[in-house]
Amino acid sequence: MSLDEAAPGYGYIWEYRSNADPWDAEQVPKWTQFPSATSLAIENAKNQQSKEIFIENNYRIDLEKYVQQHTIDLHRQRPIRRRRLLLQHDLINNSSDSESIKSHRERMSYCLGAPQRCSTTRDMSYYGSSFVDDWLFLFSHGKLAITFDTIFPALFNGLITEGKNQETHILNDIEKSLRTAQQKTNGQPDEDRITELEVCCARLYTKESYVYCMTNNALRDDDRTKLVTLGPFCYLLFNYIARCLKQKPSIRHRLRQFLHSNKTDTIILYRGDRASENTIHEYRQAAGDKSQYFKWLPFISTSRKKEEADKFAQDVMYIIAIESQLSNEDRFAFMAPISEYINEDEYLLLPGLQFQVKKVEFNNTQGLYYVHIKIISSYISKLH
Incomplete structure (x- = not known):
């Protein structure tokens, strides 16, 4: 079964802006749903x-301008909108779906949470993922050097500890995957063994299990109680995405390429999500302001196909532009090569990537906010 055949359903509800001054753009909008019968009409x-x-x-609903107008006092008007209502029970729970489809849906529908405001002047290595950065510093005792023999038991014990309440077959599958990576690379150079472990972690991330959800919960909530158990996995998955950073040519060579290249490519990715009115208001206030930066803390699953991301959008569709000079594939990974789902179209973004909001608009046809964002690559990040 394809993902298109298993697409979740949704309906629409109608709302009116109920602020005292419904046209005040400086206020966070308050939207109130029309009574069910009115909304249906x-x-x-x-x-x-x-x-x-x-x-x-007493009221006229203008379906071209999306305005409610009093029929006697024509100056009494307020905005209305058509908002999507995603049917949660249809989103993931389809017993006929394969595990790979269920896992894909769960990753694409995972709530990203409110983004953090940030500043390029505080950009760190690992693109601002302080969770990964702090784990590496603590685990290596400040030396920032990792070996297979040190990270493997930490990874293994951490995932098994986090999964202690999971079903036995899930834990057995994770243990088997990790042991296979260990045995497959026995006797090989340490760098090759760690690379294989990174691939193993990426595969585990795409499987239907507790791993992806617990990992992203810890990152999204910046839960430092999970640093020891989930830090190794986050670090290895991060490095799977940032493979070219590990293979880094000299800083001088990268700097020369950066300064002298005029070639720019733009990749557009899409992500559906939930977002509060407060978050949308923040986006509106920051739209077009090049001094305003945000970042999400978890790994971000996205798609090149807008219609795919649309299936999982509840309040907002992010239209993500990644402009690159030369190659910026160290910011994301195409997951098809390691996914069990043959039609995989997932692009996984690094945690902590900074972005600016370019434009925010509400699409009444789709019942969604369209938030256009641009991923920022800081000068510091290009040197690592």
Whole structure:
């Protein structure tokens, strides 16, 4: 079964802006749902391509301008909107789906949480992922050097500890995957063994288990109680994505390439998500302001296909532009080569990537906010 065949369903509800001054752009909008019968009547009129509908005897709903207007006092107006209502029970729980499809859906529908405001002047190695950065510093006692023999038991014990309440077959599968990577590379150079372990972690991330969710919960919530148990996995998955950073040519060579290259490519990725009105208001206030930066803390699953990301959008669709000079594949990884799902189209972004908001708009046809963002690559990041 393809993901298209298993697409989750959704409906629409209608809301009006209920602030005291509904046109004040400086206030966080407060949206109130119309009564169910009224909302259904408006939706039916919309589907019949009507330009207007009268409700409650006193109000006219303009379906072209998306405005509610009092029929006597024509100056009494307020914005309305058509908002998507995703049917949660259809989102993941389809017993006929394969495990790979379920896992893909879960990653694409995982709530990213409110982004953090940040500053390029405080950019760190690991693109601002302080969780990974701090784990590496503590684990290596400040030496920043990792060997297979030190990280493997930490990774193994950490994942098994976090999964102590999981089903036995899930733990057995994880243990088997890790032991296979260990035995497969026995006798090989340390760097090759760690690379194989990174690939193993990336595969585990795409499987249906507790790993991806616990990992992203710890990152999103910056839960330092999970630093010992999940830090090794986060570090290895991070390095899977940032492979070219580990293979780093000399700083001088990278700097020369950066300064003298005029070639720029733009990759567009999509991600559906949930977002509060406060978060959307922050985005609106920051839109177009080049001094305002945000970042998400967890790993971010995205797609090159807008229609794929749209299946999992509840309030917002992020349209993510990644502009690059030369290659910036150290910011994301295409997961198809290691996924069990043959039609995989997932691009996994590094945690802590900074972005600016370029534009925010509400699409009444889709019932979603479209938030256009641009991923920022800081000068410091290009040197690591």
